[in-house]
Amino acid sequence: MEKPKVLALTGFGVNADTELNRAFLMAGADSRLVHLNDIILGKSKLEDFQILAFPGGFSFGDDLGSGKVFANKFKFNLSEQMRKFLEDGKLVIGICNGFQMLVKMGLLPAFEKKYFEQTVTLTFNDSGRFEDRWVRLKANPSSKCIFTKGIETLSVPVRHGEGKFIPMSEEIRKRLHENGHVAFQYCDANGSPTMDYPLNPNGSVDSIAGICDESGRVFGMMPHPEAHIFGVNNPQWAREGLANSEGAGLRIFRNAVEFAKKEF
Amino acid sequence: MVRRIEVGFKSGTVDALGESTKRRINEDLKIEVESVKTIDAFAIDADFDDAVMERLGKELFADPVIQEFEFRKPLASGFDWIVEVGFKPGVKDNVGDTAKEAVEDILRMELRGKVYTSKQYLLKGKISREEVERIAAKLLANELIERWQIADSxxxxxxxxxxxxxxRVKLEHEPKVAEIPLNVRNSTLMKLSKDRLLALELKEMKAIQKYYRRKEVAAERAALGLPPNPTDVELECLAQTWSEHCKHKIFNAKIRYDDGKGKVKRINSLFKSYVRKSTERIAKKANWLVSVFKDNAGVIKFNDEWNLVMKVETHNTPSALDPYGGALTGIVGVNRDPMGTGRGSLPVFNTDVFCFASPFYDKELPPRLHHPKRIFEGVRRGVEHGGNKIGIPVINGSIVFDDRYLGKPLVYCGTGGMMPAKIDSEDCSVKKVDAGDLVLMVGGRIGRDGIHGATFSSEELHESSPVSAVQLGDPITQKKMQDFLMEARDLMLIKAITDNGAGGLSSSIGELAQMSGGCEIYLDKAPLKYPGLDPWEILVSESQERMTVGVEPAKLDAFLELANRRSVEAAVVGKFTDSGKFLVKFGEKAVASLEMKFLHDGVPQMKLEAKWEEKKFDEPQFADEPDQTANLLSLLGRLNVCSKEYVVRQYDHEVRGGSVVKPLMGAENDGPSDAAVMMPRLGSFEGVVVSNGIIPRYGDIDAYWMTACAMDEALRNYVATGGSLEKVACLDNFCWPDPVKSEKAPDGEYKLAQLVRANQALYDFAIAYKMPPISGKDSMKNDYVIGNVKISIPPTILITAIGKIEDARKAVTIDAKKAGDFVYVLGVTKDELGGSEFYALKGFVGNEVPKVDAKRAYALYSKLSKAILKGLVASCHDCSDGGLGVALAETAFAGMLGMNVDLRSVPRERAERNDFVLFSESQSRFVVTVSPQNAANFEKAMKGVSFAKVGDVRNDEQFVVVGLNGSEAVKSDVAILKAAWKKTLNW
Incomplete structure (x- = not known):
């Protein structure tokens, strides 16, 4: 397919949607913003799209836990459409608040495709604060994640107060590593995963910054690759001569679009 | 029935809020507690059985991974003390409102009752009841809006x-309208003004009295069934419309200004004579001013397709009472100014400038005042929530400290927006209203919150300052409304739009109705939070997150359908007419009818006296020290200089994806940027540049030079970062102590003279810098008066500069880039330490306030600007608080590179001491680094202005300054300098 279609969700306090939409457009997709209500009302259908994106933001003000109320609204209205979307092997990405939604809806990590059962969470940073700071991520080369293919490390900002990744049990933690669910980890200058603050900005267990499902097609991450689609987004741009280069975060969206082009 | 569910963290999980609360109890209140745990409680006003509660606990309230819940009995255990904090009736409970919607989503039914939230703090430690009371009152709750209960184990x-x-709000009250007799003695008129918080002067009350005595007015009233005297609706409406806040009576007054040297000048309106006049003069040559001083925000041309819109507001008094709610409402409120400009603009960035007393203030506090650290923290958190939750980056700001802000903190919040120049060939910057168009209220509902905000902010903070003046913003309601309004605008469903801020519907509809020449308002149609409000309360309530929109009848259905689809409430509350009347109905009954002309132009002009006198301070006497390292380190750590990273990090400063120069840049992403650069339209590299200038200390010597320096600081920050001089505008925000002479303000004439001088400087430098004011705001009663304690803020002006950089990739940051680069100082250093940070460090004010030579400065800015665009400049940083010494140190440590500097090379006049050269705050100066290969071209580009090469960037971290006598005056290391700069507010 020449131009995969991307549905980027909006509404109810989602707020990093413009740049997410822009990232997919720059990556060569036919991307549009659709209000959640318009899907619930049937004005748009998930089946018409190949990629579904849950953007960052503060849906419902993070009241009752980040992403939770939006996730419930989505789940209680659209679970059938969503199951079909996933069964068709289509791609899903959630960033920051979007990642929180996917996790709380139980779409990640969704072992054995057990959808809508929550097994991990994202909660308050150890610092007790919202923080906006740039971090370095290390991609897991043995992950099946199609979004992170070919990436070794990536500089991106975190902008969250509830980004600490916690698995429900030791067993789940192990399983995340064994099956290649772990896609991104916070790392130090040498590329080694780290628990040191602020390199690991929230105290995430095993420095986990992003995970995918078993197929590698459903993916979520706390930091914002859509905030690094231009060289000048990188705070080091003036020091490293990045003014005219593409933002490194764009790679994530290109990966998805290229994969969808071939697959669908 | 009410069902209660409580949610806490499972053992072994970090309770981050509990941890940070514990830290603050220990550090701020110096009370030793061992641990703090938190529990969230939700009281659901519904008759749910246990099975439903179990389901809600699992599906909604608790996170199964980390939390547990209980609804049969309390969850709390294992504490020495427990404090539960909840809202007082009628206070906006955002989380409760979300919970209600979420419960409805799950159960697929409508809840009749509400959900009420509260928080429990479980304290462990050997603490007394008195200490727990103190923790509750000083840290956990604000008694204005919250109540608490305490129990021991x-x-x-x-x-x-x-x-x-x-x-629950229970207003068992039949709405009614009162008639208010005005044929009474003057003293009774004034008592009426005071008791009803009308904030009207006698002259104004008399003007109203006179209006009602007019025959044709009486006849018309009789015909409508209105009493001969004003109704409370009318009187309240007049008070709001005529408030200082809305009418800027001081800025529009007739002033007799005595310059103290025998010359007297008569000024008919400071606003018209200085602020607007400068803009009008510049507008003759600048073709990029689109809409200035007539709408909620100023509008300038960004490019052929887009306009740039900007407004800066203050929200001082509410922030003094409830720092969190006040600041949240401030930032969310100013978002609505661009949103309510023309046919609406999308907010794309925020700015914030705060003035506080020292957070380390350790003297006794006068009654009703919060500790400055609590104010700081509350305001910071309010802006954090307002900006972050709506998703508008806070890209520029600063914090000024002076203990005179103890009485009233200043909270300036700004918002920039983008508006299409045209939609379907209609000019988007122009709003239209014709008779027959409908008035819609969109967004939140009306409650008692925020009644009398406009009149109240026109007064000093006093004993009976009303609680109802405090509102809590709701960012998500506003975000939903914003998304909807932008969609509706692009579909051409909006003909006119304005926000409901000060004065509520009375002001918003009243202002729009001037275009058609009248209106009819149906107060019974306005959506309320709870029944029982009197008509006057509905009319003037300042409940948040509401816009007033003018819609053509033919487009009403489309507008309402879209609103419904976006989960936004919209209701027709009136219609525009050409009757010449402001007519208000409640049901079938008329409750107010005022002539539009009287309502808007009837307020009598004030006549005021201003008298200037030059102040003389002690001239400092202390010796120049051979080693200035300690002075430099002290200055770097001073509140007005030190790193504000603690605040900046907690604001999202890059959402929307367009950030180019962030507030913190440099080798370790922590150097202080001079200005912000962001790309408002992704896909184009055209950038907006925003900066600010504020320096109240200089006003103690002369408000003229304070203002000149604020203008200069704003512009030089802007230029330093790459902003274009071809298109730069400014916004003026005056915050003053009461400048009207009275018993309460015996020095009013001097303060008014300061205001006159500030305006004169604004005019002079706007013209000299071709930087027209496009919008502004004044806040005139920033005093605290309780008993015989009076605390007045220092007169304060904030200048915000806004403009463009054609290619954001050409912007320059402050950090030294490479070892071997040359260091230049641009501009002349003089013996100008009056009001400087250095004198303040030494305990002096001094008299030699920095002055600005506009002509010399502008020549320098023009050349520097060109050099930057040519790519000749590696780094550029302006010299402000702490002078050259601080600017050099910041340039070096932001780049984590050492520096050699020789003070003998610094261009200077009358500055013959190392400390004076290092720390003078002479204006219009920069520290610039340039690579050796660009040096010749740079020097050529700067030819004709004062500048000199003073050193170079080292390849290690040593920072060495050679003094005027040739020996080392400063020797340090960039890591040490940076640590000194960071430690003060490293919370």
Whole structure:
């Protein structure tokens, strides 16, 4: 397919949607913003799209836990459409608040495709604060994640107060590593995963910054690759001569679009 | 029935809020507690059985991974003390409102009652009841809007816990309209003004009295069934419309200004004579001013397709009473100014400037004042929530400290927006209203919150300052409304739009109705939070997140359909007419009818006296020290200089994806940027540049030079970062202590003279810098008067500069880039330490306030600007608080590179001491680094202005300054300098 279609969700306090939409457009997709209500009302259908994106933001003000109320609204209205979307092997990405939604809806990590059962969470940073700071991520080369293919490390900002990744049990933690669910980890200058603050900005267990499902097609991450689609987004741009280069975060969206082009 | 569910963290999980609360109890209140745990409680006003509660606990309230819940009995255990904090009735409970919607989503039914939230703090430690009371009152709750209960472990009933408290609003009250007799003595008129918080002067009350005595007015009233005297609706409406806040009576007054040297000048309106006049003069040559001083925000041309819109507001008094709510409402409120400009603009960035007393203030506090650290923290958190939750980056700001802000903190919040130049060939910057168009209220509902905000902010903070003046913003309601309004605008469904801020519907509809020449308002149609409000309350309430929109009848259905689809409430509350009347109905009955002309132009002009006198301060006497390292380190750590990273990090400064120069840049992403650069339209590299200038200390010597320096600082920050001089505008925000001479303000004439001088400087430098004011705001009664304690803020002007950089990739940051680069100082250093940070460090004010030579400065800025665009400049940083010494140190440590500097090379006049050269705050100066290969071209580009090469960037971290006598005056290391700069507010 020449131009995969991307549905980027909006509404109810989602707020990093413009740049997410822009990232997919720059990556060569036919991307549009659709209000959640318009899907619930049937004005748009998930089946018409190949990629579904849950953007960052503060849906419902993070009241009752980040992403939770939006996730419930989505789940209680659209679970059938969503199951079909996933069964068709289509791609899903959630960033920051979007990642929180996917996790709380139980779409990640969704072992054995057990959808809508929550097994991990994202909660308050150890610092007790919202923080906006740039971090370095290390991609897991043995992950099946199609979004992170070919990436070794990536500089991106975190902008969250509830980004600490916690698995429900030791067993789940192990399983995340064994099956290649772990896609991104916070790392130090040498590329080694780290628990040191602020390199690991929230105290995430095993420095986990992003995970995918078993197929590698459903993916979520706390930091914002859509905030690094231009060289000048990188705070080091003036020091490293990045003014005219593409933002490194764009790679994530290109990966998805290229994969969808071939697959669908 | 009310069901209560409590949610806490499972053992072994970090309770981050508990941890940070514990830290603040220990550090701020110096009370030793061992641990703090938190529990969230939700009281659901519904008759749910246990099965439903179980389901809601699992599906909604608790996170199964980390939290547990209980609804049969209290969850709390294992504490020495427990404090539960909940809202008072009628206070906006955002989380409760979300919970209600979420419960409805799950159960697929409508809840009749509300959900009320509260928070429990479980304290462990050997603390007394008195200490727990103090923790509750000083840290956990604000008694204005919250209530709390305390129990110790012995008196706690583990089966029932606290008696369930639900802050339901019960107004068992039939709405009614009162007639207010005005044919009374002057003293009774004034008592009326005071008792009803009208904030009207006698002259104004008399003007109203006179209006009602007019025959044709009486006849018309009789015909409408209105009493001969004003109704409370009318009087309140007049008070709002005529408030200082809305009418800027001081800025529009006739002033007799005595310059103290025998010359007298008569000024008919400071606003018209200086502020607007400068803009009008510049507008003759600048073709990029689109809409200035006539709408909620100023509008300038960004490019052929887009306009740039900007407004800066203050929200001082509410922030003094409830720092969190006040600041949240401030930032969310100023978002609505661009949103309500023309046919609407999308907010794309925020700015914030705060003035506080020292957070380390350790003297006794006068009654009703919060500790400055609590103010700081509350305001910071309010802006954090307002900006972050709506998703508008806070890209520029600063914090000024002076203990005179103890009485009233200043909270300036700004918002920039983008508006299409045209939609379907209609000019988007122009709003239209014709008779027959409908008035819609969109967004939140009306409650008692925020009644009398406009009149109240026109007064000093006093004993009976009303609680109802405090509102809590709701960012998500506003975000939903914003998304909807932008969609509706692009579909051409909006003909005119304005926000409901000060004065509520009375002001918003009243202002729009001037275009058609009248209106009819149906107050019974306005959506309310709870029944029982009197008509006057509905009309003037300042409940948040509401816009007033003018819609053509033919487009009403489309507008309402879209609103419904976006989960946004919209209701027709009136219609525009050409009757010449402001007519208000409640049901079939008329409750107010005022002539539009009287309502808007009837307020009598004030006549005021201003008298200037030059102040003389002690001239400092202390010796120049051979080693200035300690002075430099002290200055770097001073509140007005030190790193504000603690605040900046907690603001999202890059959402929307367009950030180019962030507030913190440099080798370790922590150097202080001079200005912000962001790309408002992704896909184009055209950038907006925003900066600010504020320096109240200089006003103690002369408000003229304070203002000149603020203008200069704003512009030089802007230029330093790459902003274009071809298109730069400014916004003026005056915050003054009461400048009207009275018993309460015996020095009013001097303060008014300061205001006159500030305006004169604004005019002079706007013209000299071709930087027209496009919008502004004044806040005139920033005093605290309780008993015989009076605390007045220093007169303060904030200048915000806004403009463009054609290619954001050409912007320059402050950090030294490479070892071997040359260091230049641009501009002349003089003996100008009056009001400087250095003198303040030494305990002096001095008299030699920095002055600005506009002509010399502008020549320098023009050349520097060109050099930057040519790519000749590696780094550029302006010299402000702490002078050259601080600017050099910041340039070096932001780049984590050392520096050699020789003070003998610095261009200077009358500055013959190392400390003066290092720390003078002479204006219009920069520290610039340039690579050796660009040096010749740079020097050529700067030819004709004062500048000199003073050193170079080292390849290690040593920072060495050679003094005027040739020996080392400063020797340090960039890591040490940076640590000194960071430690003060490293919370």
């Amino acid at each position: 012995n008196s706690w009933d583990p089966q029932h816990g606290f008696m369930g408290y639900v802050p």
